Amino acid sequence: MYKPTKIIIALVIFLAIVTFPIWSSIGSDSVSPDVEISLDTPAINALGDDASCIYDTDYMRANHMKVLSEWKVEVVRNGNRMIVTEDGREYLASLENTCFECHSNYEDFCLKCHEYSNVDPSCWECHLEPVTDSNVSEEV
């Protein structure tokens, strides 16, 4: 091999870049391959075994932002606050009055995944963000 030192240094740099996700996670406490979102709120507990969201869980996990976006268009552009699902249930299209009524645990519900996946949703551009430990000082 010609110029072995240069080649080895270059290959070490290559390996360091390629394995960045592996070594950057070593030693950090927050590494969690499992995210538990809590459904333990008074409103959901009161519903008992019949508790169901607007759509089924798998759909909501992947598409809740799409649902919220469709609601926003219905309310803001079409002035229609009542949403009827395909199976005939009626909901008031409102993040704060409908979603948060059941999911009142912002920190143990929304933030769990959003912080884990580094998502910064645009909800709080218009809505008032629920008070949490981390943003309470900013509110004052």
Place this chain on the structure above:
Amino acid sequence: MSILVGLLLVVAIIAITYIGVEVLGLSALFGIVLPYVAVACFIIGFIYRIVKWAKSPVPFRIPTTCGQQKSLDFIKQNKIENPSSKGWVVVRMILEVLTFRSLFRNTKAELTEDGNLAYQWEKWLWLFALMFHWGFFFVLVRHLRFITDPVPGFVQLWEKIDGVFWVNLQALYLTGFIMVAGLGLLLCRRLFLDKVRYISLLNDYFPLFLLLGIGCSGILMRYLTHVDVTRIKELAMGWVTFNPTVPGDISIMFYIHLALVCVLLIYFPLSKLMHAGGIFFSPTRNMANNNRMVRHENPWNPVVKVHTYEEYEDEFRDKMRAVGLPLDKDE
């Protein structure tokens, strides 16, 4: 023909993934085994190719130059186009890797109606290549959010810049679209320019279709058929912590995206995509033009047994003196 084969190969990968995950339920194979195999192939293959190149001798010093070489003091040297020191070679190499200067020099040769050869302005290849490569780079940076925990600050900063345009309260990441547009235009170049199509082979079309498949499936997932990002990150964090599990149902779109990426990683070291590492081994780019200052010895020159005049004289001194021939050393 090779266009069709390239396209069919990508369609076959998508079909196999669909059947494997949706029909046969092999989500562990496609979600855990395949990514590990692909990354291992990529790293080992990449290092193998680099070491193989590093073992190849460079018989001649052959930098390509297109500027004034180092000459008399009052003649100004073009240090970037015609570097005579290592430092300027590094500068030229950095500019080549980051801005593709040699593609910028691309021209179109055409015979005019009266039979003269004319070279014309042609920067499209350079522009499309730049769009694709930089788009791809920033898309990769953004993907770090799925595979690092905590997510590094530069990824978050880049998401803010990249997603500066919002459509319907959702950030529209420009680099993803720039990457796919670049790929599409590079493909159009091969499809619609007769001379380029004539020299295009399967190994030109296949990576283009593969990368287009990756880009389009990614864009579909982000903007249209949404996927469960948390479960995907759980899967990805399982890989990097070597504790892999398949965390529940993930949309088939994700598995297709992942399978295409894995095929890309496996294919990378086997193909022309290795220009990513190979550019640093181009003798026309990585050598200083100092032919007149430094002797370049061909490393594969065999050791030649020579018989110098000195040794010849030592051997035949007595005989030479006897017939009166002049001698260098006469004692």
